[in-house]
Amino acid sequence: MQSNPNGDASAAAPLPAPAPAPAPFLAGRTALVTGAAGGIGRACALALAGAGAHVHVVDLAEEGARRTAEETGGSLTVADLSDPAAVDALPAEVDIVVNNAGLQHVAPLHEFPPERFALIQRVMVEAPFRILRRTLPHMYAHGWGRVVNISSVHGLRASAFKAAYVTAKHALEGLSKVTALEGAPHGVTSNCVNPAFVDTPLLRNQIAAQAAAHGMPEADVVRRVMLERPAIKRLIAPEEVAQTVLWLCGPHTGYLTGASLPLDGGWTSH
Ligand SMILES: NC(=O)c1ccc[n+]([C@@H]2O[C@H](COP(=O)([O-])OP(=O)(O)OC[C@H]3O[C@@H](n4cnc5c(N)ncnc54)[C@H](O)[C@@H]3O)[C@@H](O)[C@H]2O)c1
Numbered sequence: 001m002q003s004n005p006n007g008d009a010s011a012a013a014p015l016p017a018p019a020p021a022p023a024p025f026l027a028g029r030t031a032l033v034t035g036a037a038g039g040i041g042r043a044c045a046l047a048l049a050g051a052g053a054h055v056h057v058v059d060l061a062e063e064g065a066r067r068t069a070e071e072t073g074g075s076l077t078v079a080d081l082s083d084p085a086a087v088d089a090l091p092a093e094v095d096i097v098v099n100n101a102g103l104q105h106v107a108p109l110h111e112f113p114p115e116r117f118a119l120i121q122r123v124m125v126e127a128p129f130r131i132l133r134r135t136l137p138h139m140y141a142h143g144w145g146r147v148v149n150i151s152s153v154h155g156l157r158a159s160a161f162k163a164a165y166v167t168a169k170h171a172l173e174g175l176s177k178v179t180a181l182e183g184a185p186h187g188v189t190s191n192c193v194n195p196a197f198v199d200t201p202l203l204r205n206q207i208a209a210q211a212a213a214h215g216m217p218e219a220d221v222v223r224r225v226m227l228e229r230p231a232i233k234r235l236i237a238p239e240e241v242a243q244t245v246l247w248l249c250g251p252h253t254g255y256l257t258g259a260s261l262p263l264d265g266g267w268t269s270h
Contacts, residue, residue: 024052025052025250028052029052029095029096029249030053030054030055030091031048031094032055032090032094032096032097032098033045033048033055033057033098034058034081034098034099034128035058035081035101036058036068036100037059037060037061037067037068038061038200039200039201040100040195040238040241041098041100041101041150042068042238043238043242044098044100044148044150045072048096048098048246048249049074051250053095053249054075055069055074055075056094059078060080060081065077065078081101081122084122084126087130088134090134092138093135094135095142095145096145096146096147096148096249097145098148098150098245099148099149101123101127102165103119103120103123103124104120104165105165105209106161106212106213107163107213108213109161109163117167120164120165120167120168121167121168124168124171125171128172128175129175132175136179136186140188145186145187146248146249147179147183147191148190148193148249149176149191149192150245151173151176152169153194153195153196153262153264155169155172155194156268157267173192173260176258177258187254189254189257191248192261193241193261194260194261194264195263196226196267197222197230197236203226207221207226210226229270230266231266231267240263248261
Protein backbone atom coordinates (compact mmCIF):
# COMPACT_ATOMS: atom_id res chain seq x y z
CA MET A 1 0.00 0.00 0.00
CA GLN A 2 1.28 3.47 -0.82
CA SER A 3 1.72 5.89 2.05
CA ASN A 4 1.78 9.68 1.88
CA PRO A 5 4.87 11.67 2.99
CA ASN A 6 3.64 11.55 6.61
CA GLY A 7 3.74 7.76 6.50
CA ASP A 8 0.00 7.63 7.13
CA ALA A 9 -1.40 5.06 4.69
CA SER A 10 -5.05 5.84 5.53
CA ALA A 11 -4.84 9.58 4.81
CA ALA A 12 -5.48 10.92 1.33
CA ALA A 13 -2.37 11.13 -0.84
CA PRO A 14 -1.26 14.68 -1.64
CA LEU A 15 -2.86 16.03 -4.79
CA PRO A 16 -0.62 16.31 -7.85
CA ALA A 17 0.38 19.83 -8.81
CA PRO A 18 -2.07 21.37 -11.29
CA ALA A 19 -1.12 20.60 -14.90
CA PRO A 20 0.51 23.56 -16.61
CA ALA A 21 -1.59 25.24 -19.31
CA PRO A 22 -0.82 23.63 -22.68
CA ALA A 23 1.43 25.57 -25.03
CA PRO A 24 -0.78 27.46 -27.50
CA PHE A 25 0.27 25.16 -30.35
CA LEU A 26 -3.08 25.75 -32.07
CA ALA A 27 -2.82 29.54 -32.10
CA GLY A 28 -3.99 30.78 -35.49
CA ARG A 29 -5.91 27.55 -36.16
CA THR A 30 -9.69 27.35 -36.44
CA ALA A 31 -11.67 24.33 -35.28
CA LEU A 32 -15.25 23.26 -35.87
CA VAL A 33 -16.74 21.03 -33.18
CA THR A 34 -20.21 19.57 -33.68
CA GLY A 35 -22.40 18.69 -30.73
CA ALA A 36 -20.42 21.07 -28.53
CA ALA A 37 -23.30 22.18 -26.30
CA GLY A 38 -22.31 19.64 -23.66
CA GLY A 39 -20.66 16.31 -22.96
CA ILE A 40 -17.65 15.28 -25.04
CA GLY A 41 -18.08 18.06 -27.62
CA ARG A 42 -17.94 20.80 -24.99
CA ALA A 43 -14.84 19.21 -23.44
CA CYS A 44 -13.19 19.07 -26.89
CA ALA A 45 -14.07 22.71 -27.59
CA LEU A 46 -12.56 23.78 -24.24
CA ALA A 47 -9.39 21.74 -24.80
CA LEU A 48 -8.84 23.06 -28.34
CA ALA A 49 -9.54 26.65 -27.25
CA GLY A 50 -7.13 26.14 -24.34
CA ALA A 51 -4.42 25.35 -26.88
CA GLY A 52 -5.16 28.56 -28.76
CA ALA A 53 -7.64 27.53 -31.47
CA HIS A 54 -10.63 29.62 -32.42
CA VAL A 55 -13.61 27.25 -32.05
CA HIS A 56 -16.84 27.20 -34.04
CA VAL A 57 -19.34 25.69 -31.64
CA VAL A 58 -22.10 23.87 -33.55
CA ASP A 59 -25.15 22.33 -31.94
CA LEU A 60 -28.91 22.09 -32.06
CA ALA A 61 -29.21 22.89 -28.36
CA GLU A 62 -28.93 26.66 -28.33
CA GLU A 63 -28.54 27.35 -24.62
CA GLY A 64 -25.68 24.91 -24.06
CA ALA A 65 -23.98 25.86 -27.31
CA ARG A 66 -24.10 29.53 -26.38
CA ARG A 67 -22.54 28.69 -23.01
CA THR A 68 -19.71 26.75 -24.68
CA ALA A 69 -19.12 29.56 -27.18
CA GLU A 70 -18.83 32.01 -24.28
CA GLU A 71 -16.53 29.70 -22.30
CA THR A 72 -14.22 29.24 -25.29
CA GLY A 73 -14.44 32.74 -26.71
CA GLY A 74 -15.54 31.01 -29.89
CA SER A 75 -18.29 31.44 -32.47
CA LEU A 76 -21.79 30.01 -32.18
CA THR A 77 -23.77 28.27 -34.91
CA VAL A 78 -27.12 26.78 -33.94
CA ALA A 79 -27.84 24.14 -36.56
CA ASP A 80 -29.77 20.90 -36.93
CA LEU A 81 -27.30 18.47 -38.49
CA SER A 82 -30.13 16.30 -39.77
CA ASP A 83 -30.91 19.12 -42.21
CA PRO A 84 -28.48 18.89 -45.17
CA ALA A 85 -29.03 22.55 -46.06
CA ALA A 86 -28.05 23.62 -42.53
CA VAL A 87 -24.94 21.43 -42.68
CA ASP A 88 -23.94 22.92 -46.02
CA ALA A 89 -24.17 26.42 -44.49
CA LEU A 90 -21.63 25.70 -41.72
CA PRO A 91 -18.25 27.47 -41.77
CA ALA A 92 -15.96 25.78 -44.31
CA GLU A 93 -12.70 27.65 -43.65
CA VAL A 94 -11.51 25.51 -40.76
CA ASP A 95 -8.27 23.65 -40.05
CA ILE A 96 -9.68 21.14 -37.56
CA VAL A 97 -12.98 19.25 -37.68
CA VAL A 98 -14.26 17.27 -34.72
CA ASN A 99 -17.28 15.25 -35.84
CA ASN A 100 -18.87 14.63 -32.48
CA ALA A 101 -22.65 15.23 -32.55
CA GLY A 102 -24.62 12.09 -32.01
CA LEU A 103 -27.73 10.53 -30.58
CA GLN A 104 -28.79 7.08 -29.52
CA HIS A 105 -31.94 4.99 -29.83
CA VAL A 106 -32.24 1.66 -28.06
CA ALA A 107 -34.73 -0.90 -29.43
CA PRO A 108 -34.70 -4.44 -30.81
CA LEU A 109 -34.07 -4.51 -34.55
CA HIS A 110 -37.54 -5.83 -35.42
CA GLU A 111 -39.13 -2.93 -33.53
CA PHE A 112 -36.62 -0.23 -34.57
CA PRO A 113 -38.45 2.78 -36.08
CA PRO A 114 -37.10 3.31 -39.64
CA GLU A 115 -37.36 7.11 -39.38
CA ARG A 116 -35.20 7.03 -36.24
CA PHE A 117 -32.66 4.82 -38.06
CA ALA A 118 -32.54 7.30 -40.97
CA LEU A 119 -32.19 10.31 -38.63
CA ILE A 120 -29.21 8.73 -36.87
CA GLN A 121 -27.47 8.04 -40.22
CA ARG A 122 -28.12 11.65 -41.33
CA VAL A 123 -26.67 13.21 -38.17
CA MET A 124 -23.81 10.76 -37.57
CA VAL A 125 -22.74 9.79 -41.12
CA GLU A 126 -24.14 12.15 -43.76
CA ALA A 127 -23.40 15.33 -41.77
CA PRO A 128 -19.72 14.38 -41.17
CA PHE A 129 -19.43 13.55 -44.91
CA ARG A 130 -20.98 16.90 -45.91
CA ILE A 131 -18.80 18.79 -43.42
CA LEU A 132 -15.63 17.11 -44.72
CA ARG A 133 -16.37 17.63 -48.40
CA ARG A 134 -16.72 21.35 -47.70
CA THR A 135 -13.83 21.82 -45.26
CA LEU A 136 -11.10 19.66 -46.84
CA PRO A 137 -10.40 22.14 -49.68
CA HIS A 138 -9.38 24.79 -47.10
CA MET A 139 -7.12 22.28 -45.31
CA TYR A 140 -5.61 21.11 -48.60
CA ALA A 141 -4.95 24.73 -49.65
CA HIS A 142 -2.99 25.29 -46.41
CA GLY A 143 -1.22 21.92 -46.39
CA TRP A 144 -2.42 21.10 -42.87
CA GLY A 145 -5.58 19.73 -41.32
CA ARG A 146 -6.82 17.49 -38.55
CA VAL A 147 -10.03 15.46 -38.68
CA VAL A 148 -11.09 13.72 -35.50
CA ASN A 149 -14.19 11.58 -35.61
CA ILE A 150 -15.73 10.73 -32.28
CA SER A 151 -16.65 7.16 -33.02
CA SER A 152 -17.19 4.68 -30.21
CA VAL A 153 -16.27 1.21 -29.12
CA HIS A 154 -19.46 0.59 -31.10
CA GLY A 155 -17.51 1.53 -34.25
CA LEU A 156 -15.47 -1.63 -33.59
CA ARG A 157 -17.90 -3.92 -31.77
CA ALA A 158 -21.67 -4.41 -31.82
CA SER A 159 -24.19 -4.45 -29.00
CA ALA A 160 -27.76 -5.68 -29.16
CA PHE A 161 -30.57 -3.12 -29.44
CA LYS A 162 -28.36 -0.40 -31.00
CA ALA A 163 -28.79 -1.13 -34.72
CA ALA A 164 -28.75 2.48 -35.94
CA TYR A 165 -25.91 3.64 -33.69
CA VAL A 166 -23.64 0.65 -34.41
CA THR A 167 -24.33 0.99 -38.15
CA ALA A 168 -23.55 4.72 -38.08
CA LYS A 169 -20.34 4.34 -36.08
CA HIS A 170 -19.05 1.57 -38.38
CA ALA A 171 -19.79 3.85 -41.35
CA LEU A 172 -17.93 6.72 -39.69
CA GLU A 173 -14.90 4.43 -39.34
CA GLY A 174 -14.94 3.91 -43.12
CA LEU A 175 -15.35 7.61 -43.84
CA SER A 176 -12.43 8.39 -41.54
CA LYS A 177 -10.13 5.92 -43.32
CA VAL A 178 -10.99 7.27 -46.78
CA THR A 179 -10.35 10.80 -45.46
CA ALA A 180 -6.95 9.61 -44.18
CA LEU A 181 -5.96 8.20 -47.57
CA GLU A 182 -7.11 11.23 -49.57
CA GLY A 183 -5.81 13.77 -47.04
CA ALA A 184 -2.31 12.32 -46.61
CA PRO A 185 -0.69 14.10 -49.59
CA HIS A 186 -2.12 17.39 -48.28
CA GLY A 187 -0.91 17.21 -44.67
CA VAL A 188 -4.35 16.23 -43.39
CA THR A 189 -4.76 13.39 -40.91
CA SER A 190 -8.02 11.68 -39.99
CA ASN A 191 -8.55 9.45 -37.00
CA CYS A 192 -11.32 8.01 -34.88
CA VAL A 193 -11.49 8.04 -31.11
CA ASN A 194 -13.40 5.07 -29.74
CA PRO A 195 -14.59 5.50 -26.17
CA ALA A 196 -16.52 2.99 -24.12
CA PHE A 197 -19.07 4.62 -21.82
CA VAL A 198 -18.44 8.30 -21.09
CA ASP A 199 -20.27 10.09 -18.29
CA THR A 200 -22.36 12.55 -20.36
CA PRO A 201 -26.05 13.49 -20.78
CA LEU A 202 -26.30 11.03 -23.72
CA LEU A 203 -25.21 8.21 -21.43
CA ARG A 204 -27.51 9.22 -18.60
CA ASN A 205 -30.45 9.11 -21.05
CA GLN A 206 -29.35 5.66 -22.22
CA ILE A 207 -29.36 4.24 -18.73
CA ALA A 208 -33.14 4.52 -18.55
CA ALA A 209 -33.56 3.09 -22.07
CA GLN A 210 -31.21 0.18 -21.36
CA ALA A 211 -33.05 -0.53 -18.12
CA ALA A 212 -36.24 -0.99 -20.13
CA ALA A 213 -34.55 -3.07 -22.88
CA HIS A 214 -32.82 -5.41 -20.43
CA GLY A 215 -35.67 -5.44 -17.94
CA MET A 216 -33.53 -4.49 -14.97
CA PRO A 217 -33.51 -1.66 -12.44
CA GLU A 218 -31.68 1.46 -13.59
CA ALA A 219 -29.34 1.18 -10.63
CA ASP A 220 -27.89 -2.07 -12.04
CA VAL A 221 -27.43 -0.84 -15.62
CA VAL A 222 -24.08 0.93 -15.16
CA ARG A 223 -22.55 -1.91 -13.15
CA ARG A 224 -23.95 -4.95 -14.98
CA VAL A 225 -24.40 -3.69 -18.57
CA MET A 226 -22.10 -0.72 -19.16
CA LEU A 227 -19.13 -1.86 -17.10
CA GLU A 228 -19.44 -5.55 -17.93
CA ARG A 229 -17.05 -5.51 -20.92
CA PRO A 230 -14.41 -2.88 -20.04
CA ALA A 231 -11.68 -4.37 -17.84
CA ILE A 232 -11.41 -0.99 -16.09
CA LYS A 233 -14.61 -0.70 -14.10
CA ARG A 234 -15.46 2.97 -14.31
CA LEU A 235 -17.01 5.42 -16.73
CA ILE A 236 -14.73 7.73 -18.73
CA ALA A 237 -14.67 11.49 -18.08
CA PRO A 238 -15.36 13.69 -21.14
CA GLU A 239 -12.05 15.46 -20.45
CA GLU A 240 -10.15 12.20 -21.01
CA VAL A 241 -11.64 11.96 -24.50
CA ALA A 242 -10.91 15.64 -25.15
CA GLN A 243 -7.24 15.25 -24.23
CA THR A 244 -6.91 12.45 -26.80
CA VAL A 245 -8.53 14.69 -29.41
CA LEU A 246 -6.15 17.51 -28.49
CA TRP A 247 -3.16 15.16 -28.76
CA LEU A 248 -4.33 14.13 -32.26
CA CYS A 249 -4.29 17.83 -33.22
CA GLY A 250 -0.89 18.41 -31.64
CA PRO A 251 2.65 18.56 -32.93
CA HIS A 252 3.62 14.91 -32.33
CA THR A 253 0.93 12.98 -34.19
CA GLY A 254 1.40 14.01 -37.83
CA TYR A 255 2.21 10.42 -38.85
CA LEU A 256 -0.82 8.97 -37.06
CA THR A 257 -3.69 8.66 -39.54
CA GLY A 258 -6.43 6.24 -40.47
CA ALA A 259 -6.34 4.90 -36.93
CA SER A 260 -9.03 4.15 -34.37
CA LEU A 261 -7.90 4.77 -30.81
CA PRO A 262 -9.81 2.65 -28.31
CA LEU A 263 -10.46 4.50 -25.05
CA ASP A 264 -12.32 1.42 -23.96
CA GLY A 265 -10.71 0.23 -20.75
CA GLY A 266 -9.70 -3.02 -22.48
CA TRP A 267 -13.15 -3.85 -23.94
CA THR A 268 -11.73 -4.74 -27.38
CA SER A 269 -8.95 -6.83 -25.82
CA HIS A 270 -11.51 -9.61 -25.27
N1 LIG B 1 -21.35 9.06 -23.78
C1 LIG B 1 -20.83 7.91 -24.19
O1 LIG B 1 -20.81 6.92 -23.47
C2 LIG B 1 -20.20 7.81 -25.56
C3 LIG B 1 -19.39 6.71 -25.82
C4 LIG B 1 -18.79 6.58 -27.08
C5 LIG B 1 -19.02 7.53 -28.03
N2 LIG B 1 -19.82 8.60 -27.76
C6 LIG B 1 -20.04 9.57 -28.82
O2 LIG B 1 -19.61 10.83 -28.43
C7 LIG B 1 -20.35 11.82 -29.11
C8 LIG B 1 -20.87 12.84 -28.11
O3 LIG B 1 -21.71 12.17 -27.22
P1 LIG B 1 -22.00 12.69 -25.72
O4 LIG B 1 -22.00 11.48 -24.89
O5 LIG B 1 -21.16 13.85 -25.38
O6 LIG B 1 -23.53 13.07 -25.92
P2 LIG B 1 -24.35 14.39 -25.56
O7 LIG B 1 -25.79 14.03 -25.76
O8 LIG B 1 -23.91 14.93 -24.27
O9 LIG B 1 -23.88 15.34 -26.73
C9 LIG B 1 -24.28 15.15 -28.06
C10 LIG B 1 -24.55 16.51 -28.64
O10 LIG B 1 -24.97 16.35 -30.00
C11 LIG B 1 -25.99 17.27 -30.24
N3 LIG B 1 -26.84 16.84 -31.32
C12 LIG B 1 -27.61 15.72 -31.38
N4 LIG B 1 -28.33 15.73 -32.50
C13 LIG B 1 -28.01 16.87 -33.18
C14 LIG B 1 -28.45 17.42 -34.40
N5 LIG B 1 -29.38 16.86 -35.15
N6 LIG B 1 -27.91 18.60 -34.77
C15 LIG B 1 -26.98 19.24 -34.01
N7 LIG B 1 -26.54 18.75 -32.84
C16 LIG B 1 -27.06 17.57 -32.42
C17 LIG B 1 -26.79 17.32 -28.94
O11 LIG B 1 -27.57 18.49 -28.84
C18 LIG B 1 -25.68 17.24 -27.90
O12 LIG B 1 -25.24 18.51 -27.47
C19 LIG B 1 -21.45 11.09 -29.88
O13 LIG B 1 -21.09 10.94 -31.24
C20 LIG B 1 -21.49 9.75 -29.19
O14 LIG B 1 -21.93 8.75 -30.05
C21 LIG B 1 -20.40 8.77 -26.54
